[in-house]
Amino acid sequence: MRWIFFTLLLAGCSSLPQQNTMVTLSEQELTLSRHAPLTRALNLDDEATLLTLFQPTHPLADIEPLLQDDPAWQELTHEWVADLVLHGQEGEWHYRGAHALGQQEAVRLEYRLVHEDFSVEYFYFDTEPGTPLVITDMGNRLFQLSQVALMAQLYQRMLIKHTVGDEEFAHFFSLLAPYNRGELTSDEMVSVYAQLSAEMQDNVLVRDLLLRALMSEGAYWYWRMPETLRETLLQSDYALLEATFCLQQDEERCDGRYAQLDPDLQQDVALQTEMGIRALERNEVARAEQFSRSALTAEPSFFPTYWLQMQLGIVNGDHSQALAGLDKLVQEFDVPINKQMLTQLYPNQGQAFLKSAQFRQWAEQFPEE
Known part of the structure; x- marks a missing residue:
């Protein structure tokens, strides 16, 4: 079993560039x-x-x-x-x-x-x-x-004339609709961006509009874009987007991308669980344990976190931990008891868990399984 947590785009939605941590209000x-x-x-x-x-x-x-x-x-x-x-x-x-x-x-x-x-x-x-x-x-x-902020900037550009780069922006903006209709490729849109002036390339409205459009093709454009141009487009302003694409690549560690996220996202149960799974796949068991403990503390109702807890218990030979995760999956999330799930990643340790007295005693409550 392999759970991959990645963040997708809702076309037209976005966020403000704030570095806020959750705080206690009234x-x-x-x-x-x-x-x-x-x-x-x-x-x-x-x-x-x-x-x-x-x-x-x-x-x-x-x-x-x-x-x-x-x-x-x-x-x-x-x-x-x-x-x-x-x-x-x-x-x-x-x-x-x-x-x-x-x-x-x-x-x-x-x-x-x-x-x-x-x-x-x-x-x-x-x-x-x-x-x-x-x-x-x-x-x-x-x-x-x-x-609303995007529309405010767009109205200013389109309705209030005589701003720097009016014609350049108008040309760029005119190509977004043909791109969305499939008349232009992502490579062509990236080429359009590459030909903009440095000031226009740095414009937050241009960057957000381009990224919204390109995200309709997932990560395809990201890996094909020249690295220097990608740095110009993203700078340090789109940490979640870059972490998203990194987490889609099994071979990437993503520790650096994760460290750049806002603190509240670093502490989010889904991202912590994904980082724990990636550490486990690299046999970095101690690091995976850290993420697992943090995820369980962050939120006790996220299904994949218990899958990670179970697998860590199996690989460590900690049958109490493995059983705690399995019990949550079965009792609260209606996951059927599946022996293949328990042995797929770690066959020998999984078989040892299945033969343990703790598992056999627990399984007695499910005689039909």
Whole structure:
């Protein structure tokens, strides 16, 4: 068995470039009632409720208040919610915590989306203080710009003329739609980016827009892009994206990429479990144990963590540990007792576990298995 946890893209979602660790807020902010409406709506694919909760302000409403009710803006925000619901179908949303946004009173709610194959994505939802819950923005932590922040910069570029690089940006932007229709390849889009001026290559809007488009092809473009150009595009601003691609490569260690992640992501159960599995595959058992213990402490309800715990118990000959992991898998996650699962990675140690008195006594409660 091999579990790979990697983070995918929801087209159009992103995140702000903040280095926040989860902090303790007031009880009012962190009570279940605070995030429960959102968590429930996400897991029920309740688009109607999400539309009620999501009330972003038009980026140009300060200039022209009537834009808040602009049908085009309303349609766009409805599309964001519809895409979010579609993307989360067959998955499960886990609330991870909350933190204040800088000096503002706003609160960011952090979520993990776990898909059926246990691939993971990290999203956030920015909310106004107090109740009832009002969501003002959302994003995917792969990127720098939030939904509203990206649109604010795009409106500025497209509607407020006479900024540096207007024509250059307009040409780049005009090619995104043909690329999304399959009329241009990722190599051609990368070539377009390579020909931009240094100032435009460094522009956060250009970089985010390009990355969103390229992610439709997974990691294909990433490994084909010249290293110097890739460094120009990503710099140090897309640590989660680079860790994502690294974790898709079995031969990569990814320790350096993992160390560059925000602290709250380093402490996330899914990423800790994946790093533990990779260490175990390299026979770095002590390091795998460290990740396993941290993951079990971080969150006691993530299925693959118990698979890692079980395998570590088997390879170490610690049958109590192996049985603790196996019991969780069977009792709480309805995993059938599968002897092949217990011997696939470590045949000899697995057979020893199956023959142990602890396993035989435990298995007596499942006579039909």
